[in-house]
Amino acid sequence: MVTLNPAKMLHVDDRVGSLKVGKDADVVVWSDDPLSIYAKSLYTIVDGTIYFDRAKDAEIAEMRWM
Secondary structure (H helix, E strand, O other): OOOOHHHHHHOOOOOOOOOOOOOOOEEEEEOOOOOOOOOOEEEEEEOOEEEEHHHHHHHHHHHOOO
């Protein structure tokens, strides 16, 4: 995880460190504070592709039980 200030120190802030068009980012959207034991990953996005979607995963699991 590299946020903007460490990215500036590493001189890579033109590619990473914030969410902007044209920058590299892998993103996880959490339901709560990521350090909470109650937090759940809602979406995982890598290179602009959604690799995990909790709602779709629930639909697939439901279809398996039918």
